């Protein structure tokens with residue numbers, strides 16, 4: 001299994017920096033992921049290599065023209081192999097881990113179109129795009145970081161990219177809830193101690209402590225995640241336990257929602 005990505009951007013240098021370091025660099029070197037970056041400006045037909053123009057109907061900001069993008073997509077697709085074409089845009093459907101998993105299973109290469117300026121000519125979507133994706137409800141200056149976010153999260157799902165083969169198994173167990181707290185040496189720093197249970201060598205107790213702390217954080221910070229998470233009977237017992245630990249947080253939660261996430 002591997003993944004191939006083609007990127008259309010006005011700023012190819014932004015990709016070399018991230019993909020040329022650490023885990024992504026190694027994944028590229030090992031042929032587990034392949035990324036080809038194309039400068040959209042190279043596909044502008046006029047001598048000034050113009051890629052943007054004023055919006056019809058007026059208003060502020062510039063709009064990305066369709067012709068350079070059309071020519072670029074045709075050129076990338078000229079090798080005859082199928083592509084899944086994805087436009088990165090604030091209007092897209094929200095990216096999430098399930099989407100990363102689906103893209104990691106994708107057989108075709110994924111072609112990302114990165115927008116700049118105030119927007120892209122709407123006809124690009126009709127003519128060239130299969131899917132439109134946003135990475136979250138905040139405003140960036142273009143689609144490049146979004147493409148890197150998606151490539152990063154898809155790449156780490158390709159077997160061999162992370163190296164340790166246990167990680168996938170652990171991830172299915174922790175899917176949909178927040179991580180437990182981590183500690184390493186020293187056992188005490190400026191009076192702050194590592195919880196005794198982690199030094200006890202009792203692996204059953206350690207596993208239960210970690211699961212409980214993961215569920216505690218999820219209940220506290222992201223109760224929305226518990227609605228969809230795969231919880232065992234043991235988890236539900238732990239959640240009941242957390243709910244009866246009478247903190248401000250759980251009192252509020254119990255008032256609001258008579259334990260409908262507890263089974």
Ligand code: 21W
Nearest residue numbers: 088089118134135136138139140141142143146
């Ligand atoms: C941001 C272009 C805002 C245009 C309503 C009307 C790709 C992105 C982007 C960008 C606007 C993604 C306005 C999360 C992002 C991206 C550039 C429109 C004014 N609002 N995911 N007019 N966030 N952003 N701004 O920004 O290309 S994926």
